[in-house]
Amino acid sequence: MARSLRSLLCGLVALAAGANAAPSCPARSTSSVSSALPSTTTKTSTSTSSAQPTSTAPAARTFQAEDGILSGTNVDTAQSGYTGTGYVTGFDEGTDKVTFTVDSDTTRLYDLSIRVAAIYGEKRTSVVLNGGATSEVLFLAGTTFTDVAGGQLLLNEGSNTIDIVSNWGWYLIDSITLTPSAPRPPHQINPAPVNPDADAGAKALYNYLRSIYGKKILSGQQELSWANWIAQQTGKTPALVSVDLMDYSPSRVERGTVGTAVEEAIEHHNRGGIVSVLWHWNAPVGLYDTPERRWWSGFYTDATDFDVAAALSDTTNANYTLLIRDIDAIAVELKRLEAAGVPVLWRPLHEAEGAWFWWGAKGPEPAKQLWDIMYDRLVNHHNINNLLWVWNSLAEDWYPGDATVDILSADVYAQGNGPMSTQYQTLIDLGDDKKMIAATEVGAAPLPDALQAYEAHWLWFAVWGDSFINDESWNSLPTLNTIYNSDYVLTLDEIQGWRGSIPA
Ligand SMILES: *[C@@H]1O[C@H](CO)[C@@H](O)[C@H](O)[C@H]1NC(C)=O
Numbered sequence: 041m042a043r044s045l046r047s048l049l050c051g052l053v054a055l056a057a058g059a060n061a062a063p064s065c066p067a068r069s070t071s072s073v074s075s076a077l078p079s080t081t082t083k084t085s086t087s088t089s090s091a092q093p094t095s096t097a098p099a100a101r102t103f104q105a106e107d108g109i110l111s112g113t114n115v116d117t118a119q120s121g122y123t124g125t126g127y128v129t130g131f132d133e134g135t136d137k138v139t140f141t142v143d144s145d146t147t148r149l150y151d152l153s154i155r156v157a158a159i160y161g162e163k164r165t166s167v168v169l170n171g172g173a174t175s176e177v178l179f180l181a182g183t184t185f186t187d188v189a190g191g192q193l194l195l196n197e198g199s200n201t202i203d204i205v206s207n208w209g210w211y212l213i214d215s216i217t218l219t220p221s222a223p224r225p226p227h228q229i230n231p232a233p234v235n236p237d238a239d240a241g242a243k244a245l246y247n248y249l250r251s252i253y254g255k256k257i258l259s260g261q262q263e264l265s266w267a268n269w270i271a272q273q274t275g276k277t278p279a280l281v282s283v284d285l286m287d288y289s290p291s292r293v294e295r296g297t298v299g300t301a302v303e304e305a306i307e308h309h310n311r312g313g314i315v316s317v318l319w320h321w322n323a324p325v326g327l328y329d330t331p332e333r334r335w336w337s338g339f340y341t342d343a344t345d346f347d348v349a350a351a352l353s354d355t356t357n358a359n360y361t362l363l364i365r366d367i368d369a370i371a372v373e374l375k376r377l378e379a380a381g382v383p384v385l386w387r388p389l390h391e392a393e394g395a396w397f398w399w400g401a402k403g404p405e406p407a408k409q410l411w412d413i414m415y416d417r418l419v420n421h422h423n424i425n426n427l428l429w430v431w432n433s434l435a436e437d438w439y440p441g442d443a444t445v446d447i448l449s450a451d452v453y454a455q456g457n458g459p460m461s462t463q464y465q466t467l468i469d470l471g472d473d474k475k476m477i478a479a480t481e482v483g484a485a486p487l488p489d490a491l492q493a494y495e496a497h498w499l500w501f502a503v504w505g506d507s508f509i510n511d512e513s514w515n516s517l518p519t520l521n522t523i524y525n526s527d528y529v530l531t532l533d534e535i536q537g538w539r540g541s542i543p544a
Contacts, residue, residue: 101217103216103218104123104214105215106127108128110138111135112137115128116129116130119212123185124215128214129212132206132210135205136206141199149192149494150218150221151189151219152167152217153219154216155188156213157211159211161210163210165205166204166207167202167204175454175458176453176454177191185214191463194490223495233446234429234443234444235427241381242383242426244541248538249476257488257528257529258314258499258500258501258530259280259500260281261280262481262502262503266503266509267281273517276525277531277532278502278531279313279314281313281315282318285299285320286301287299288302289338289370290365293369295336299373302377309382312532314500315382315385316384317386318388319370319388321366323339325362327346340397340398344398348406349402349403349405352406371418387430388414389411390451391432393433404438415429428447430445430449430478432449434450434467442475450464450477453482454484457487460496481502484503484514486523492528
């Protein structure tokens with residue numbers, strides 16, 4: 041998790057990310073005034089897209105941002121390449137937005153495309169449908185207007201609103217285009233784990249997961265204690281519990297931490313549950329340990345000067361040796377899980393592409409190299425065969441490759457209990473629909489009706505702990521009850537016996 045970084049405004053993100061990773065954020069314009077254009081409802085323009093309808097479905101429709109309802113934003117024309125009469129900018133406050141009003145002839149899924157220029161660097165926006173479900177869309181840095189896939193939207197029959205809301209802000213919105221979605225074709229999931237020596241438990245888990253993929257979603261929760269809290273609140277226990285090997289990192293153990301994650305994982309396994317493991321890997325050395333950047337936040341890029349690229353550049357380097365030392369220390373814990381018969385959904389080097397953790401701080405190449413080293417060390421050197429390998433970045437240039445990845449995943453912190461269909465579709469494309477896809481960390485648990493309507497076939501969701509689960513602002517108790525008592529959502533009582541899943 042890097043939760044505190046996600047929802048902050050540009051300046052704060054720059055601060056938190058440290059000078060190296062600071063996005064370029066222009067000073068807030070003091071002359072930011074609302075558009076002189078009347079705030080009329082968006083006109084339903086005719087299509088300017090090249091998409092040709094092949095059936096009776098309506099064609100693609102494009103809506104100009106400058107014709108939308110502007111709140112805290114303004115129309116500009118300084119950046120060339122826009123369509124229509126201008127574009128909307130001035131997304132500098134968290135609530136700044138442009139609202140599109142669009143009709144649909146029936147309740148129907150649409151592919152959303154956003155024409156945007158992220159001229160100040162990589163940004164994120166929030167797309168809010170009808171004032172409720174929210175999805176997050178990544179805009180890669182670019183100097184020109186480009187069309188960015190924005191996932192799918194389930195429009196109601198009649199009038200709908202689509203808000204593009206700041207989130208990170210600092211981008212230029214030219215228009216949006218809505219195209220009726222084609223039905224999702226059948227998945228083509230690989231029949232076996234990538235490790236040919238995967239043990240019987242790992243194979244059984246893989247087969248079980250394949251058997252439910254696209255049909256159900258596993259409920260999941262970060263930390264056993266929070267899973268048990270959910271049981272008290274909803275009467276249902278999450279099927280999956282995720283634990284963190286953070287406190288087994290040697291640079292933490294040196295400072296007195298005592299991990300309990302392995303025991304918690306075994307406890308959940310012993311009651312018939314499924315276990316996922318991540319690792320907030322405290323940098324092996326180079327922790328600042330100042331009052332602002334304490335040693336226990338040493339997995340953050342801004343809490344250490346450990347340079348992963350330099351460490352990996354030479355296998356005789358002392359810091360390369362420390363990386364191997366740390367992997368070997370974690371191997372001991374994974375072996376304890378293997379000895380206890382626990383198959384593990386193993387998710388190291390998570391959120392690498394975010395760059396807020398040191399393993400992602402030097403770009404995709406060192407992160408992928410470290411992944412390969414870890415895979416080789418754990419599988420081929422330590423012969424650990426109870427792992428299914430879960431990759432956790434969305435971008436193609438970060439992907440370590442099909443040969444070492446069983447499951448693709450995303451960590452999504454977006455309000456509104458939506459289906460996160462944007463990230464789901466991105467991962468379908470990344471894995472060519474041959475890898476199952478999980479929502480390994482979420483702020484808001486997804487509502488089952490929307491998951492099904494969007495055909496967003498996440499294999500599991502896992503809500504982060506603390507205020508994400510017990511604070512009504514992310515997940516209200518009625519919502520949790522709806523989710524945990526839905527037929528579509530598998531809970532601990534409903535997955536008993538999964539270990540009997542025999543290879544297909
Ligand atoms: C190892 O990393 C530490 C922390 O960044 C650094 O101070 C040290 O110079 C590095 N050692 C080598 C041999 O590069």
